[in-house]
Amino acid sequence: GLSCGIVGLPNVGKSTLFNALTASAVPVANYPFCTIDPHSGIVPVPDPRLARLSAMYSTRKTVPATVEFVDIAGLVKGASQGEGLGNQFLGHIRSVDLVVHVLRGFDDGEITHVHGEVNPVSDLEVIETELLLADLSSLSGRVQKLEKQWKTATKEAEVQRPAFLAILSGLEAGKPGRAISTDPLANSFRKGLGLLTDKPALYVANVAETELRAPSERVRSLEKAIAGRGGVLIPICAKWEAEIAELPEEERATFLQELGLDRSGLDRLVTEGYRSLGLVTFLTAGEVEVRAWPVPQGTTAPKAAAEIHSDIERGFIRAEVMRYEDLDRLGSEKAVKEKGLLRLEGKEYIIQDGDVVYFRFNV
Ligand code: GDP
Secondary structure, three states: OOOEEEEOOOOOOOHHHHHHHOOOOOOOOOOOOOOOOOOOEEEEEEHHHHHHHHHOOOEEEEEEEEEEEEEEOOOOOOOHHHHHHHHHHHHHHHHHOOOEEEEEEEEEOOOOOOOOOHHHHHEEEEHHHHHHHHHHHHHHHHHHHHHHHHHOHHHHHHHHHHHHHHHHHHHHOOOOOOOOOOOHHHHHHHHHHHOOOOOOOOEEOOOOOOHHOOOOOOHOOOHHHHHHHOOOOOEOOOHHHHHHHHOOHHHHHHHHHHHOOOOOOHHHHHHHHHHHOOEEEEEEEEEEEEEEEEEEEOOOOHHHHHHHHHHHOOOOEEEEEEEEHHHHHHHHHHHHHHHHOOEEEEOOOOOOOOOOEEEEEEE
């Protein structure tokens, strides 16, 4: 599965946020939850469609899509030069698919800020600089080694050289990899570089609970800085989320309602994370099980079938597809079929978010 790495300076609330995320994933009924190690947890993706379908099909088992969150501690100024956990820390970031920046917006005289002052914009710049320096160092090393190979004019060199040099000069100008475009032909080479700043990023402002609906000047500046990067900022009060996460599920909703919030910041974080990972959900529904399956955008029907079982991909005949909205509106599979809204799709069909699918296949 795909994973989100929680990154930030010390004492910004990363562990608090991570604990809240994983506490909310404690095995409720059939939710598959496991901890791979203390710093990594599988978190269910909130999806109101599952409850609706489960009621409609009188299902006994409901299985949500999940994403992995990893708490990556140890970033300090100078990490790219080996300060703190340095290289180890950067290696952990290399292995995740999405970087979640946690930025401290809360004041608390008891909790030291590593740079003596709460300033999330400058904190973000410190982190971004470390990631950028790490990429610069790994890419310039790579380019140096490749220069010799590139002297021989090959197809590969023709694609690689201009792309790598463009990225290098972009990084030198202070741009993160994701803001530097290169020829799509170079994409596979580029992936192989494992650049930290090529990864998609999400931003969390860890604020006091009073600031959730009335952001401070500080958080507004941060919002502006992140909008300038084309990013999404999610305000969260980690301490408070950790408390809500301890409540039984039914009480959680009531508690949020009383505060005038429609959902927790954590829900929003997991949902945005899922989206930023480029995943869409198709659903399967029956009496035995209602289940959400994550697949990358652009996945064909047979590849989606392979998520369920490789036999279904191998023997793929066709996919019977209903739209979730049709089921929701008409109330049953029978009604959807009577309206002629069940479609038969072949091998080329691209799975869409909210497709409710039944695969026909040869055994
Ligand atoms: P990390 O070093 O980034 O993992 O930070 P921690 O999650 O360990 O948090 C550092 C300290 O800040 C702990 O004492 C937390 O209880 C506290 N903390 C975390 N989030 C908040 C918050 O939203 N408000 C306040 N006042 N304290 C917080």
